[in-house]
Amino acid sequence: MRFWELAIRNFKEMWRDLISTGLEIGIPAGFLVIFWALGRNMGDESFLTTTMLVPGITVFGFAFLLMFSAMTLSRDKEGALLSRLFTAPLKPRDFILSYSLPYIPMVIIQIAVCFGIGALLGLELLENAGLVFLILLVMGICCVELGMILGLLFNVNQASGVGSVIITLVALLGGIWINIETIGGVFYRIGNALPFAHAIKAARAVMIGADFSSIATDFYWVLGYTLVFFALGVFLFRRKMVE
C-alpha cells in the first residue's frame, strides 16, 4: 500500500489549493442555479427543468475536474517531483491510482452538491437514486482518468488549454442544455461517440423511471471509456517512468 502515501499527499495537495477546490464545487453549483433561473423565465415549455439540468451540470462539473486533475499531474511533472517519485519502487498502476483516487471524494461531493441544490430547486428524490449515482460516479472517474492522460502528455499551460477545449466539447456536444439528437449530423455523431452524452442520457432516463436494462448500453459505453482511459494512463505512466 505504498501508493496510499502518495494518494494522501495528492489529496492534501488538492484540498489545500483552495481556489481550484472552490471552482470545482462552485462552478457546477453556480451554473445549475443560473440555468434553472433561465428555465423558469422561459416558462413551462422550457427544456431546462431540474431533471434535465442536474445530471447535465454534474457532468459539466466533472469536465472541470478533468482539467484540474490534469494540471495537478502536469505540475508535478514539470517541477520534477514526479521524476523523483519515479525513483521509488512503485509500479505504473500505483501512480495512476494515487493520482486518481484523491479526486473520487470530489466527484462524490460534486454529485451531492448538484443533487442537493437540485432538491432545493424542486427536484424530486428518487427510489433509484443509487443507479443515478453509479452512472455519474463512473462518469466522474472517467473524466479523472482522462485528466491523468492529459497531465502526462501536456505541460500545465497545454493541459489547461486542452482541458478548456474538452469543457467546451462537453458543453456543446454533451447534451447538457441542447438535445444533441435535434442537432443531428456530424455534431451528433461526435457527441454520441463520446461518453458524456451517454452518461447524461442514462442518468436522466433513470431519474424519470427507466430501469438498468434500458440504459445498459449507455452505462457500458461510459464504463468502457473509463477502463480504456485507465489502461492508457497505466501505459503512459510506464512509458514516462523509464524514458
Add this chain to the structure above:
Amino acid sequence: MNYGTNDNRFAIQTFSLSRKFGDLIAVDGIDLSIKEGELFSLLGPNGAGKTTAIKMLCCLLRPSSGTATVMGHDINEDPMAVKQIIDVSPQETAIAEHLNARENLRLMGGIRGLAKKEVKKRSEELLEMVGLTKRAKEQVRRFSGGMKRRLSIAMALVSNPQVLFLDEPTLGLDPQSRRGIWEHIAELKGKKTIVLTTHYLEEADALADRIAIIDEGKIAALGTPQELKDSISDMQVMVVKAKNLTPDVIKSLKEIYPEVKATEDGIEIKAKELSFYEIVDYLRPRGVAIQSASPKQPTLDDVFLHLTGKELRE
C-alpha cells in the same frame, strides 16, 4: 544478471554505459567502479552528461547501450531492486509545495515502504540535522531556496538508502547556503555511498573522495582531487601582484615563458621551471612595482582546462 567483473566492494559499476538522444551522444561508453562508502563526484560543465548518467543509474533513463549495476543489481534487468536501495536528491527542488516539511519527509519514507514509526523517528532526526525543526509545520512553498534544498536532501535520506545520488545539490544557492549544505553532505561521508554531480570545483574538491571529470559524455580523468592536481604539476605557476605592468613588459615576458596571463592585479606565469628571483630581477629594472609573488598550487579548474581545453564556468 551477475557480471563476472562485478566486485562486492563496489557499490556501483558501469559497463560501457551510453545514452544517445537522436544524434547527440550524451553519455559515451563510461566505465566506472565506485566503492562502497565512497563519496564520488562527477565533475563537469552543464551538458557534460552528468545528470544523464545519474538518471540511468536511478533507472529513469534506459541506456542506449551498455549497462550498470547498483549493489550488484542490474539497472536494465532489475530496476525495482535498484529502486529499493537508492534515493535521489534531484537537480530541481522536487518537493510537494503544499505539504509541510514533515509531511514531505513522511511521503518519501512512506512510498519507500518504511514503517510509520520509523518514518516519524527519522523525519524528526533529519529535520534536526538540516535545521528545519522549527519550520516543520509550515507549507514548503513559503521556504527560501536554501531551505528547500536542505529539505530536498533530507527527503533523500529518510529511507536510509544504501546509495545516495545528489544531483547538483547546491545549484543556484548563495555561498553561505552552499557551505551549509556541504556540511550536511560531509556528515554523511563514509556512512553510505554517495554520487555527487556538480559543476562547482570547490564542491568536488572539498567533499569528494574521488572525482571523475566528465566532458562531452566521456570520462576525461579519474582520481582523488590531489591525484588529479598532481597529474598536471609538471607545470609551475607563479602569481605576481604588481603595479606599472605595461603591455610591453607582458609581451617581453611572453618571449621568455610559455604562458603569461594578465590578471586583475598582476600576471600569472606558467612554465616547467620558475624562479622567484629570476622573475623579480627581470621585472624590477623595467619599473614594475612588485607587491607579492608566490607559487600557485594547481586547482581542479587547471586540471579541467589542461584536459579539455575549456574552463568550468559557474
